[in-house]
Amino acid sequence: MTLTDEDKQIIEKYALQNAVKYGKAPQLAAVMSKVMGECTHLRASAKEVSPLIQEILERVSKEKPEQWQARLEELAPEMIANMCAKKEPAKGLKPLEGAECGKVVMRFAPNPNGPPTLGSTRGIVVNSEYVKMYEGKLIIRFDDTDPQTKRPMLEAYDWYLDDCRWLGAEPDQVVIASDRIPLYYRYARQIIEQGNAYVCFCTSEEFKSLKDASEPCPHRNTSPQENLVYWDKMLAGEYEAKDAVLRLKTDIKHKDPAMRDYGIFRIVKQPHPRPKVDDRYVVWPLLDFEGAIEDHELGTTHIIRGKDLMDSEKRQTYIYKYLGWEYPKTLHWGRVKMHEFGKFSTSTLRRAIEEGEYSGWDDPRLPTLRAMRRRGILPQAIRKFMIEMGVGETDVSISMDTLYAENRKMVDPIASRYFFVWDPVELPIAGAEPRTAKPPLHPTENKGHRSIDVTDRVFVCKDDVEQLQAGSHIRLKDLYNVEITSVAPLQARYIGDEVANLKKDRMKIIHWAPVDGIPVKVLSPDGEFKGIGEKMISTELDKIVQFERFGFCRIDSVGSEILAYFTHK
Template identity: 65%
Template structure:
């Protein structure tokens, strides 16, 4: 079946825009990607779209750039105008369209099947910041009505509240969708009575076949009274799972198949993990229905959702139109991909934790807020990073290095400097009697820390491998020495003069006393064991900088043993 004229015109518009922008006949992939974004109904017809692009490109090959521009101005002047406006990269949060001070209501609506991730923190931060900008109301809503594929975790409800608190946000209201089944049922019955919803008995494959052909389900035109009878039977447990679905009537011939008679309720004979819900219900609202009703009940004025959920808004608007409601202003943003973590799903992480692959949700190898908190990432750094990213439809590929750079600005001025030696090798310093070494807590600041040591210290295995007999080194803040033996590793003490260090151009290396603490550092790229100075024990729950190693948060101190979590260099 050929593409309709409206679709062909859309393809031509964006092919021309690409041609005018680059002054060249467009590449198929570039135009195809744009078309799939603006016309999702064509995603199922990629071969035909490709053919249309090829035909348009062939025509452009026979004309000039001036003619391309004239044609684009004729059929889509707004796309030509876009090219004439130089777009500067925008940072921060732009004004919300249609927002009034004191009247903005926004929500963050996670499924509590695990804790917040770095990606979901974007929604936590941006929504709460917008509400703060407009002196509005912020709601944390748990979309917890899927006890099957995205089964909630009881702990996760508190985890979200705790991570919000860490970010300095206290929601004005906390709502659990699973508390509102009776309300959902009431509204479903209003739609059934008005002829806007019906009970479908087609199996999934049969309904998809009919939908793809723009053909109605045979039960679609049943009278409201008959649909109500079937609905009541669903609620009473008279049907098995997948035997009956309540669907919202839309336009069965709509050019986007995703909008044709979508499912609102299904039968699931599974319990909910919340004990007050348990096995009380067997007819469960699907997310598009539940979310639509909740946004109305909560008075939501503005929604920010992923651009991949654009169809959700289009589906939900049918309910709003049927019931005479006003749909919230909706903004869309692109996906955030974290380069270091690849594709990690919450359900996949949960399985790996249960299998012992990870130690828990705060394992430093994971992209959860719990994990980066434990590693010493500051809430101010995460907030600043996400706010500056702003709200745009462009997909974002994010490196953790960018977040680390932001965090460094916050921790560098406050982190005490400490000595920690991973993979330690002993070095005996002949002629040095030991004692108290004073070293600055911060660079170029008068405040000092005191390190007690004897004439044997430890240095890293890497530093030791680069030495040879006759090498002259400066042990930072302790003094200068010359290597006299490699096995065992020993040196003779020279002095503690920086003039000697500069004159001899000595390599400066860090060290730790052999009577120091045993330190284990856990990090996303592996674990390290070594020895650290004893003053580390006073830094519990603080971020320190292990010199020449990186910033770490001291997680626990148990006698002579310290566990630290690596943040970043």
């Protein structure tokens, strides 16, 4: 097949648009979709066209970003205008100061010592939303340079990326700090050569005493040449942990003791959990140094961090000044406290899991994304919840009910309804003929009906039984009416199908389950519920359903027993 010159130009403009938008080589799938949308005559020959498009993409990929921009302005200037058209910020998010469309670079920088929690999710969602708003670039940077105190978990790297994708926050670039130690060493050497860093041999107690008294460490005025010798000995492993620390020269008289000659590298001889790194390094950067270097190297334009980390910017400003760099724009936000979880940290949760307090990171009692996903909280609900919280320095105290309300709006129209009876009690019904009940799968949506074969007995909840008395008339939902003839033992008799006079007769409606139903176990933040449910529940694997009079649940596994995770009421 041969492409016309017009076809080639259309392919090129979409390839350039993709390259300019994301700042990297154009992607075939995205370009192909655009081309087929405009060139309808090529759709029938998509398989033949694909390699021809790939050839053009490869040619574009060899060019530089500035060439992409210039050629696109020449070929289709309207695409540049459309790409950078001002967008309304999402509700809750204010415009970024100094942000230019197509030039915003933001990062989310977790320590992978566990999976994302609702606390860290705010950073993932808000950074990704700003990047979408400004057609920018999102970087996930794993700050994993503490192999001892906040030791990384190997599984957590993939957990973070998987959860980011699930949240609609696919990163444009992934950086792992432990892969880039030589980069930090290079900048450390440069700062030592400038005379702006020195190797300190004080004990932590000795240095604290001097620092608190605004007095310099005795090693502060050591020459750069001598410090380089000590630095090389640190790198070679000639010192033990805590024997030596590389410190940045700041203001030893600064009013805040935390700002005075703070450490930027320390010795840690515990191997890193990543096999690629293992015991390759014994000198590790502290977070303020590593983060400062990376934010510059990666071209970060805007940083959002907790207001409790304001001092990080002040400390990092010294590094930027010494290296002649301009610091990114910074926003701060207050802490978020979830009423149901209180104060939590990944390290605390990890210890509790290791001690057997929780079944794992997806235990329904935990505030992790893995738990939220397993319970059936939708990513769209979480995004909306986090975005509407906004970015402000005021501490936020909020209930999970707010998130549940967002999720309920989304799952209520799609969740099929089923009967689940917890703490089941058998109810024999005299005079009841076997029949097949046909309750609707949804009370308002046209989803059809489910089929439940019923004999002359059903299961009802123990909670309902405790409120019954002989002579009570009750309606078994979507089945028929019965009169309770005895409560000990529990017995009833069939009294008809009609539903017209329920209010007049003050007849209570309760749900039920067939005696040949399927065992169901529900795991929830409030504990475990066991009972009997309809057999058709087994067709809803990995879907969210509503157990009537109980709540929404996600069906986690199907077998001889149904395992469900409670979502919310």
